[in-house]
Amino acid sequence: MMDGINAASQGAGVALLHSHPGASTWQATPEGSADSESERRIANVAREMTGHPLVGLTLSGRSQTWSGRLWNQGTGSSVRHTEATTVRVFGNTFRMSYNPVLRPLCSPQESQLRTLHSWGEEAHAHLARLKVLVVGAGSVGQLILEMLARTGVQHIGIMDFDGVEIINLDRLHGATRLDVLLHTSKVELGNRTIKQAATAQPFTSSLHEISVCERAGMRAALDYDVIFSCVDRPWPRHVLNTIAYSDVIPVIDGGVRLEPGTRGPVAPGRESQSE
Numbered sequence: 001m002m003d004g005i006n007a008a009s010q011g012a013g014v015a016l017l018h019s020h021p022g023a024s025t026w027q028a029t030p031e032g033s034a035d036s037e038s039e040r041r042i043a044n045v046a047r048e049m050t051g052h053p054l055v056g057l058t059l060s061g062r063s064q065t066w067s068g069r070l071w072n073q074g075t076g077s078s079v080r081h082t083e084a085t086t087v088r089v090f091g092n093t094f095r096m097s098y099n100p101v102l103r104p105l106c107s108p109q110e111s112q113l114r115t116l117h118s119w120g121e122e123a124h125a126h127l128a129r130l131k132v133l134v135v136g137a138g139s140v141g142q143l144i145l146e147m148l149a150r151t152g153v154q155h156i157g158i159m160d161f162d163g164v165e166i167i168n169l170d171r172l173h174g175a176t177r178l179d180v181l182l183h184t185s186k187v188e189l190g191n192r193t194i195k196q197a198a199t200a201q202p203f204t205s206s207l208h209e210i211s212v213c214e215r216a217g218m219r220a221a222l223d224y225d226v227i228f229s230c231v232d233r234p235w236p237r238h239v240l241n242t243i244a245y246s247d248v249i250p251v252i253d254g255g256v257r258l259e260p261g262t263r264g265p266v267a268p269g270r271e272s273q274s275e
Contacts (some may be wrong), residue, residue, distance in 0.1 A: 012050065055069070145158060
C-alpha cells in the first residue's frame with residue numbers, strides 16, 4: 001500500500017517483481033496460476049491508487065531473462081492480463097527479452113550466412129527480433145533502410161511525411177522520375193526498397209506518413225525497440241532525444257555533414273602564371 005501511495009505521489013505506476021531461480025526462458029503466466037492470482041489480487045488496487053495498470057515482471061534466474069504482463073481493468077475474475085511482447089532492461093548494458101510467441105525468432109537464411117559468421121547466431125537472433133524504426137526516409141534513411149533489411153531485421157518501420165521531388169533524384173536511393181510524376185511518398189519508396197532487399201523470412205514493415213513532431217508520430221515511435229534518426233532539422237532531433245531519455249529507447253543519429261571549403265588569397269602574379 002505504501003508503494004502505491006509513493007508511486008501515486010510521483011505520477012508513477014506499480015510493478016510487482018518475482019523470480020523463478022531455475023528457469024531459463026520467458027515465463028508465460030497462465031490464467032489461474034499462482035503467479036497470476038497473486039498479481040490479480042492487487043491489480044485493481046494498484047490502478048485505483050496510481051491511475052496506471054499493474055505491471056507484473058518475472059525473472060528467469062538461469063538466463064537473467066525478464067518476462068512481463070500488463071493488467072487490464074475489471075472486477076473479480078474478469079481482471080485479465082496481456083502478455084508483453086518484449087522487456088527492456090538497462091543499466092551498465094542494454095538487454096532485451098523477447099516473448100517467443102509474440103516475437104518469434106526466424107530461422108537463419110542461407111542469404112545471411114556471412115552476417116551470422118560475423119557476429120554469431122545468438123547476437124543475430126537478438127538483432128533480428130528488434131523492432132526498428134527509421135525516422136527520415138531521405139538520402140541517408142533510404143540507405144540505412146536497405147542495409148537493415150539485408151542484415152535480417154524482421155520488422156522495420158519507416159516514418160516520413162514528405163514525398164519524392166525532382167530535386168531529390170541526385171541523391172535519393174531508389175527514386176525514379178516516375179516516382180516524381182506519381183508523387184510517391186518517401187515511406188512508400190522505402191517500403192519498396194526493403195521488401196526487395198529483406199533476407200528475413202517472414203518480414204514485415206510499418207509505414208508512418210507523419211512527422212515525429214506530431215502527437216501521433218511520437219506515439220508511434222514509442223512502439224519500437226531502436227530508432228535511427230535520419231532527420232535534417234533540429235526540432236525532430238530534439239523530440240527523438242527526449243524519447244531516448246524518457247522512454248529508454250536507443251536512438252542512433254545519422255546524417256551527412258558538409259563543410260564547404262574556401263579558396264585562400266591568391267599570391268601576387270599567380271593568376272597570370274596559371275593562365
